[in-house]
Amino acid sequence: MYAFEFVKPATIAEAVKALADEDAQALGGGQTLIPTLKQRLASPSALVSLNGIADLKGVAVEGRELRIGGGTTHATVAREARTYPALAALAGHIGDPAVRNRGTIGGSLANNDPSADYPAAALASGATIVTNAREIAADDYFQGMFTTALEPGEIITAVRFPIPQKANYQKFAQPASRFALVGVFVAKFADGVRVAVTGASESGVFRWSEAEAALGGNFSADAVKGLKADADGMIGDLHGTPEYRAHLIGVLTARAVAAAA
Amino acid sequence: MPKVSLKVNGRAVSRDVEGRTLLVELLRDGLGLTGTHVGCDTSQCGACVVHVDGVALKSCTVFASDIDGAEVRTIEGMANPDGSLGVIQAAFQDNHGLQCGFCTPGMVMSAAALLTENPNPSEAEIRAYLEGNICRCTGYHNIVKSIQAAAAQMSARPVAAE
Incomplete structure (x- = not known):
């Protein structure tokens, strides 16, 4: 070093x-x-x-949103995000216990690893990334592998998650790294369903709009049964081919819908 | 060089460190506490797990300067005051929870953190909690048995010492 x-x-x-x-x-x-x-x-x-800044830490319910300070650890989110159980469960399966005691949500979102878990939650929830300078909608924030809308020196101070009616995250973990080989976060809101996929695409986290449309009218695993994600642009490496990842997207989306609570 | 002050196993210590000095380097090289091991150095294996302000961390992936003022507990702090093995350590010995012993310090520290959070864990909960601790001898079966034995002993006593 x-x-x-x-x-x-x-x-x-x-x-x-x-x-x-x-x-x-x-x-x-x-x-x-x-x-x-x-x-x-x-x-x-x-x-x-950023670990000495008290203002960056904590989980709080604000109206219909859950506000999580950028410096809040995964372990704290897993323990305290009770009003958003799918998010708490996601945080409780990042890395391992010691990593969860140290890693933060702001750090994860700023890094935007294409296989990280939090980007899927933020994008599927339609979260707002709050920085020292402005607020950025999740739809505008993620701009490809390890690339975000953050300017140099800009700090994520908080993330605001609208709390869905139902949600679930399904992760097919790469067993050595415990990152997602593919992860799918499904969130059902009064005005529609959002489906975000991590781990799969060469462009980083993305919304699977075909599944969102199918689930909008019929929120059931059957609604996505025949849907196939396009293998074009998916990551291919020794852990899985693009076709395998595309297949997993369909499987995990159906599981997430079935398990959504 | 900036100074870092910590309380390590109850003892106040102060050392000049570089910004890049990792907690595990301060413990091993600066304080001579070589019970904490460096296995992978990439935060996968868990041999370096210690407690910082009561929370299990991988000391190879924390800068010493970043935890200035904290209380640190290492494997050396797990023994009883008279130097005899603590409950979890003794359970590892009694249940053959170590083969080569390299991962053991991290296993014991993770076990102690687990039993603080969850005094009576199921086998599945123990295995899940040890996700970040790798035993290169693959001796997991007896490690799990050791932790179950420690949990039983600790819950049988009025005051949990670990």
């Missing part, structure tokens, strides 16, 4: 200031960033830890 200056501000304003240096990098729980630094795939001049 290359050397860097370590800074740990106590407020969002101080963190934003420290991140103004173009070679500075924000540090959430570090469960992805620290391994990346060890491999020398990143060499920031300064690492700005």
